[in-house]
Amino acid sequence: MGHTIFLVEDEAGIRQELSALLSRYGYRCVTTADFEDVAGQVCASGADLLLLDLNLPRYDGYHVCREVRRRSQMPIIVVTSRATELDELMSMNLGADDFLTKPYNTQILLARMARLLQRACPGVSPAVSRGGLTLDLGRGVAARNGVEVELTRNESRILQTLLAAEGRIVSRNALMEALWKSDAFVDDNTLTVNVARLRRRLEELGLSEVLATRRGQGYQLCL
Template structure:
């Protein structure tokens, strides 16, 4: 799957140059051209990385960086003609992941982008499980589906994680209870049913109806 990169750059020649360069290297590019809705556009696109200039109309890059970071962990590389240590320090303090000064060497920029995407994608694989558009985030016990975030309890998260680890297969009730038993919390048959039903309702409220299927007399599966 192509990595999606958002370019937030108001200087059209540079924006076009970056778009052509990154497209040539196989990235999907979203180039922001209207800066009155830059925050909404960046958050809506659910990108893998943002290239952000500091000198922007309406809102400067520092404001944009901080506002994005309050709502998203998307990697941000600041690409700017400002080259003072204070600019770099401010960018990092506001949540940027890297800082590249103009004029930049295109191969170095490409290498920085590639390294950032490899690192964040590795972390995402280790900390999440994805299936049919649903992403279970293990580090904060939440499910993300179509930009909705669903909070799960510890037991709900363990149940869903076990089912996702065995997707396409039936997981017995005994196996689920054994998984929860290992957490040093007592779980009985009725408590398991209650927890499974809670997960179901939370998923259904987000539009995931019948995501967890009951196999009568056998267990559950996704």
């Protein structure tokens, strides 16, 4: 199991769904239904990253963000239905590292988490697997049936985002967002070139034609 994520979300359904998603992609997810001392629970958990909703009972997310940041330097991503610039500004001023508005694209959330975790904990990265294909982000390696190929950072980010989609089509915009969040220079041609290179790496693993182009929609990993 890779990094530990503390998820603060008061809606049980969302909490369970997101916790299950994170577990599938190599994270250990800690949650709470006790909102009396959230900041204390987060800091005591030893978590590597905090996913924080703003709309909470007892004390709101602003209070939690401020208290966690006062005691810890763990990355904080605010995930909220509040969509105003003021909410984002207040979150950042209180110490949040990123801000994502609900409903959000889970692929983009995973990419932003990976970016922050890579900076905060460069020695640990979860391995993501699907259909016999494993991506080790820490080593920048994709593997299948004992065969490994090295990937560039951009190729790794694209493959991670496609794996997180679980067979769904991923838009070009979502992939460009994932690359941009890894500090890469991105334009439309950059994405096309990197997808073509990733396709060749997958072919080296015996996975021909699994990375499909869906005209007008994006790309799909068919495993």
